Amino acid sequence: MTLTGTRPVTDRKTTARRRSLWPVVGHAALIVASLAVLAPFFWMVLSSLKTNNHVFTVPIRWTPDWHWSNYVDIWTRSGMVTWVRNTLILSVVITFLQVLTGSFAAYGFSRLRWPGRDVLFLAYVGTIAVPWQAYMIPQFILFSKLHLSNTLWAMVALQAFGAFGVFLMKQFYETVPEELSEAARIDGLSEYGIWRRIMLPLSMPAIASLTLLTFVNVWNDYLGPLIYLRDPDLWTIQIGLKTFIGQYNAQYALIMTGSVLSVLPIAIVFLLGQKYFVQGIATTGIKG
Known part of the structure; x- marks a missing residue:
């Protein structure tokens, strides 16, 4: 028992x-x-503080030499100032335009009723499945005829509108109760006023998600600037680092230093917007 x-x-x-x-x-x-x-990434940061002879060693040395002069040399021996400036301008301008146009178009698709709305939305979102390489050449010919090639305006016009941003914002707008919009219309608020004063403040998590994704995508873009930006004064940090590696292919420590500088802004932006990014991704697409 x-x-x-x-x-x-x-x-x-x-x-x-x-x-x-x-x-x-x-x-x-x-x-x-x-x-x-x-x-x-940890090895890259440590390598940026080493001498060239100590970057590639067997076994790997996980202790830096604290060679801080690498961060001075990369600015004096390359066009890092120009590269960072151009990349920052493009990233900020394109991100702002994508958030503006994406949120505005998403309001029309989610809150307004008009003939052909669903068909047009499906066709627009369907463009996400079309790779850029499929229409890259005709787009370049068009921009060349418009005299936008070899200008920063080409990159802005190329990425100012995005179907993904419209899709993301529309999914979030549909989680906002329709009663709020109806009450605002009864009070005499216009559709533009509803979008600006009600929908935008409520959709900050989705805006943060779209901002972060767009900023990272533009900052890391290599193929677009490679095709359209031929003037060295217009190069972005990705193109600049590629040419720098070609000129100083044995300067491993400086190459690692440039790589750290190219990743650092992305890490800062992600850390600042991580809370809103996770919240926006978690709530997008949930109706209620």
């Missing part, structure tokens, strides 16, 4: 102990995966 009575208690304790171990195993696996993902 005693053994039979203690078995269920023992089984429950064993099951509870196993259940308590799973979160520990899961967190340990996530920590290992995070370290594996961050290891190349």
Whole structure:
């Protein structure tokens, strides 16, 4: 009787102990995966503080030489100021325009009723599936005839409108109760006023998500500037670093320093907007 009575208690304790171990195993696996993902970036930062001879060593040296002069040399021996300025201008302007046009068009698709709205939206969103390489050449010919080639305006016109931004904002707008818009119309507010004074303040998480994604995409864009920007004074940081590597292919420490500088703004923007980014992705597409 005693053994039979203690078995269920023992089984429950064993099951509870196993259940308590799973979160520990899961967190340990996530920590290992995070370290594996961050290891190349950590090595890149450390390499930017080494001398050239110590960047590629066997085994890898995980201690830097604290060679801070690399961050001075990269600015004096390259056009980093010009590259960062052009990239920052394009990233800020294009991100602003994409958020503006995407949120405005998304309001028309989600809150207004007009013939052919759903068909046009599906056709517009369907352009996401078309790779840019499919219409890259005719687009370049068009921009050349408009005398926009080899100008920053070409990159702005190329990316000022995006179907993904319209889709993202529309999905978020549909989570906002329709009663708010109806009440605003009864009070005499125009559609533009509803968009500006009601929809935009409520959609800050989605705007933050779109801002972050667009900024990162424009900052890291390589093919677009490579095709349209031929003047060295118009080069972005990605094109500039490619030419810098070609000129100083043995200056490994400087190359790593330039890579750190190219990644640093993205890391800062992501850290600042991480909270809103996660919230926007989590709530987009949830109706209620």
